[in-house]
Amino acid sequence: MPYLVGAFSLILVAGLLALLPASLHQYLIYDRQAILDGQLWRVLTGHLMHTNFWHLAMNSAGTLVIAWLHGRYYSFAAWWGRLAYLGLMTSLGLLIFCPELRWYVGLSGVLHGLILMGAYEDIRVGEKTGWLILLGVxxxxxxxxxxxxxxxxxxxxxxxxxTQAHLFGALSTLPWLLVAYGLNKKKAAQN
Known part of the structure; x- marks a missing residue:
């Protein structure tokens, strides 16, 4: 069950980062000006940081639900690859289109994209729940x-x-979906 390892590893990393002294948190959050000044790691680490225990708990629960719903589609590497892609794209959306958003923490934007990627996989294999998830999101x-x-x-x-992060996390799936659809269509044509 590599997807459970992926989900639990994400929760573990976020949990360990939460245990860091508060003075170090400021170096990991999404901070617009710091990113523009060259601290590029923040486009990824900001998604792993949380405001408090409840924020971490809600995102951890969301991670587990997504792993339960769609984890069968992902290897460990694919899980983390999608997380990195969605984190980067969500942060780029915030940087480009939301200059008023000076700081951000949390996985929710990434999780919105991840559940849509799973919904696509459901639809691709003929599970109607994918359409329900897509419409719900x-x-x-x-x-x-x-x-x-x-x-x-x-x-x-x-x-x-x-909520802008939720929007950009979801929109980040569009380029990925186009590539995945094209690859799946090409693969089907070869068979």
Missing amino acids: IAKISWEQIFGAPAETASLINAPVA
């Missing part, structure tokens, strides 16, 4: 862009919910 992100995130969530994580 589109509805959730649309709601957030119009009405914002629930105030209770912001209170629980002790920070505003960066």
Whole structure:
């Protein structure tokens, strides 16, 4: 079950980073100005940082749900490859289109992209649940862009919910999906 190893390794890394002294957290978060000044590691490490225990717990639960739903599609390397791709693309979206967002932490943007990648795999193999997940994620992100995130969530994580990260995590799947679709079509034509 390599996907469980991938999911638990992600949770372990995020958990260990949470144990670092607070003075070190500032060097790992997504900080727009620091990234523009050349601290490029933040485009990835910012997604592994969290505001508090509840934020980490919610993202850990989301990670486990995604692993349970779609983990069979991913090797350990594919799991981490997708996480790195989604982290990079989500951060680039925030950098380019959200200059007002000065800092960000959390996996939620990446997780929105990861569940859509899994939904694509479900659809590709003929599982109707993929369509339900796709429609559900589109509805959730649309709601957030119009009405914002629930105030209770912001209170629980002790920070505003960066719904822009959810949007860019989801949009980040589009180039990946086009490549995956093309590769699958080419593979099918060869068989």
